[in-house]
Amino acid sequence: MSDYTIGVDLGGTNLRAAAVARDGTMLAKIAGRAQLTQGRDTVIQDIVGAIRRLMEDMRARNLIGVGIGVPGFILIREGKIIGSNNLPEFEDFPIQAEIERLLGEKVILENDANAAALGEKWIGAGRDVDDLVLMTLGTGIGGGIISGGKVLHGYLGMAGEIGHITVAADGNPCGCGNRGCLEKHASATAIAAMGRLLHLGDGITSEEIYNLAVAGNERARMIFTAVGEYLGIALAGLVNIFNFPLYLLSGGPLPAWDFFAPSMFAEVARRSYTYREARTRIEKATLGNEAGLYGAAYLPFQQAGA
Amino acid sequence: MSDYTIGVDLGGTNLRAAAVARDGTMLAKIAGRAQLTQGRDTVIQDIVGAIRRLMEDMRARNLIGVGIGVPGFILIREGKIIGSNNLPEFEDFPIQAEIERLLGEKVILENDANAAALGEKWIGAGRDVDDLVLMTLGTGIGGGIISGGKVLHGYLGMAGEIGHITVAADGNPCGCGNRGCLEKHASATAIAAMGRLLHLGDGITSEEIYNLAVAGNERARMIFTAVGEYLGIALAGLVNIFNFPLYLLSGGPLPAWDFFAPSMFAEVARRSYTYREARTRIEKATLGNEAGLYGAAYLPFQQAGA
Numbered sequence: 075m076s077d078y079t080i081g082v083d084l085g086g087t088n089l090r091a092a093a094v095a096r097d098g099t100m101l102a103k104i105a106g107r108a109q110l111t112q113g114r115d116t117v118i119q120d121i122v123g124a125i126r127r128l129m130e131d132m133r134a135r136n137l138i139g140v141g142i143g144v145p146g147f148i149l150i151r152e153g154k155i156i157g158s159n160n161l162p163e164f165e166d167f168p169i170q171a172e173i174e175r176l177l178g179e180k181v182i183l184e185n186d187a188n189a190a191a192l193g194e195k196w197i198g199a200g201r202d203v204d205d206l207v208l209m210t211l212g213t214g215i216g217g218g219i220i221s222g223g224k225v226l227h228g229y230l231g232m233a234g235e236i237g238h239i240t241v242a243a244d245g246n247p248c249g250c251g252n253r254g255c256l257e258k259h260a261s262a263t264a265i266a267a268m269g270r271l272l273h274l275g276d277g278i279t280s281e282e283i284y285n286l287a288v289a290g291n292e293r294a295r296m297i298f299t300a301v302g303e304y305l306g307i308a309l310a311g312l313v314n315i316f317n318f319p320l321y322l323l324s325g326g327p328l329p330a331w332d333f334f335a336p337s338m339f340a341e342v343a344r345r346s347y348t349y350r351e352a353r354t355r356i357e358k359a360t361l362g363n364e365a366g367l368y369g370a371a372y373l374p375f376q377q378a379g380a
Numbered sequence: 381m382s383d384y385t386i387g388v389d390l391g392g393t394n395l396r397a398a399a400v401a402r403d404g405t406m407l408a409k410i411a412g413r414a415q416l417t418q419g420r421d422t423v424i425q426d427i428v429g430a431i432r433r434l435m436e437d438m439r440a441r442n443l444i445g446v447g448i449g450v451p452g453f454i455l456i457r458e459g460k461i462i463g464s465n466n467l468p469e470f471e472d473f474p475i476q477a478e479i480e481r482l483l484g485e486k487v488i489l490e491n492d493a494n495a496a497a498l499g500e501k502w503i504g505a506g507r508d509v510d511d512l513v514l515m516t517l518g519t520g521i522g523g524g525i526i527s528g529g530k531v532l533h534g535y536l537g538m539a540g541e542i543g544h545i546t547v548a549a550d551g552n553p554c555g556c557g558n559r560g561c562l563e564k565h566a567s568a569t570a571i572a573a574m575g576r577l578l579h580l581g582d583g584i585t586s587e588e589i590y591n592l593a594v595a596g597n598e599r600a601r602m603i604f605t606a607v608g609e610y611l612g613i614a615l616a617g618l619v620n621i622f623n624f625p626l627y628l629l630s631g632g633p634l635p636a637w638d639f640f641a642p643s644m645f646a647e648v649a650r651r652s653y654t655y656r657e658a659r660t661r662i663e664k665a666t667l668g669n670e671a672g673l674y675g676a677a678y679l680p681f682q683q684a685g686a
Contacts, residue, residue, distance in 0.1 A: 228623020
């Protein structure tokens with residue numbers, strides 16, 4: 075009987091779950107909205123319901139386990155989210171234990187960006203390496219670090235918070251209390267904010283700024299040049315710290331690669347001796363927004379020593 | 381017959397070697413100058429000579445292996461130094477193979493700051509943890525990262541270059557090509573440079589600036605406050621990236637702890653949510669300049685699975 079796992083990716087907008095085979099084949103997938111406005115219990119019921127439907131569909135196969143990726147700071151041993159902009163209702167709530175109770179199955183909790191990094195390592199752009207850093211550019215900037223093939227957790231599970239590296243000591247204030255966090259200067263939200271500052275439009279989005287850049291708008295292009303510089307500062311630091319062979323970027327602003335990559339690479343080269351001396355790849359991730367789903371599904375295989 | 385190893389610490393100024401027992405007891409030690417002006421062959425002869433003398437002294441015991449810590453960027457698999465301000469003559473030279481040839485024994489090469497971090501983990505301030513970062517404040521700033529009890533090498537052995545993290549995007553130019561490297565704002569060299577800028581004396585040293593601070597000199601104290609802020613920016617980033625339980629500082633400016641630590645802790649607290657939420661120790665290392673010697677000696681024990 076062939077083995078499978080279930081991966082769940084709970085985001086601020088979407089809730090997705092998939093049954094995945096040991097070779098990475100997605101056997102079935104359920105995608106819906108994360109009904110966060112309906113309250114915590116509804117979201118948990120939706121998660122458990124999706125897992126049950128997949129288990130029912132896969133009843134001819136052998137379930138190895140369930141992995142769940144969630145946004146925010148998590149305590150890995152306690153299975154708790156302790157801080158999350160997207161899921162404030164889940165803060166300090168034992169989400170892992172509650173899902174296990176309702177489901178009658180063990181589940182593994184993981185930060186969503188860590189899960190995405192693991193997904194890329196398993197069957198994405200990081201297949202051929204054991205060590206990589208993934209940076210996810212979105213509303214904020216998340217990060218996942220894979221060291222020796224496994225998620226680097228730190229002692230509580232809070233490692234990889236790359237979005238809150240300081241790239242401008244007196245830069246934009248961040249909700250985390252810091253100034254000049256990377257995510258305040260290079261996320262999709264930061265791109266939109268720069269667009270407003272440069273009078274490109276009051277409610278302009280990062281996607282619209284990208285379209286302007288494509289059309290030749292100089293201000294829009296300048297924004298991506300600045301984004302590349304800030305990404306470069308953070309990446310240079312990561313290259314100096316880790317000397318890993320691969321650093322991946324993913325997320326909404328990725329189509330703008332050609333606009334931000336030149337200044338990003340220039341900055342990394344200028345700021346990192348290691349980058350200049352040691353062949354280091356900085357590339358686009360390849361699994362898009364399915365990376366977290368694959369990574370969550372890989373967690374039980376990895377724990378089982380697959 | 382009781383086991384021992386030999387650790388060697390080659391610095392820009394000193395060359396030290398020690399025979400160390402499995403429990404960390406230093407059985408014998410040789411300390412001398414690193415005769416770098418006499419050329420590469422002399423230095424290598426000195427290293428091999430010191431190791432031979434220790435082997436002779438310890439002939440009643442069983443040698444497990446030899447570990448050597450050297451300053452600079454090293455390629456761990458090739459046993460080569462590829463970049464070193466202190467040892468330019470050793471760049472691209474197969475130092476490990478040459479010592480092995482002369483000695484007739486296998487040796488393990490390691491970066492000096494990595495070795496110091498490992499020493500602190502083995503029998504120093506990091507004894508009770510498996511994960512730590514050590515920052516060595518000296519002429520430059522070195523770094524060593526211990527993850528899961530072992531040195532984090534990266535894929536070539538160049539990881540841990542914490543001194544070249546950017547802490548001020550447009551800060552002081554560094555020999556590495558970057559601007560605003562941590563070591564250009566918080567090393568002993570940087571402290572002395574700030575002293576000159578603030579007219580504390582033309583040839584003033586960091587130690588003299590420390591003495592002025594003790595005597596109540598406001599400018600001297602301001603320098604250490606600034607040093608603390610820069611260390612805080614770098615440490616906050618490391619805490620956000622690693623979520624390790626322990627970060628250690630060592631080196632010449634450590635006596636000035638009371639002058640730089642307040643602004644350092646304030647900066648880390650402000651810039652790291654993880655630091656505020658997760659108990660994180662930032663402390664003085666305890667082995668002083670013997671850390672690298674102990675760490676080098678620990679390498680063969682670790683490799684042998686001790």
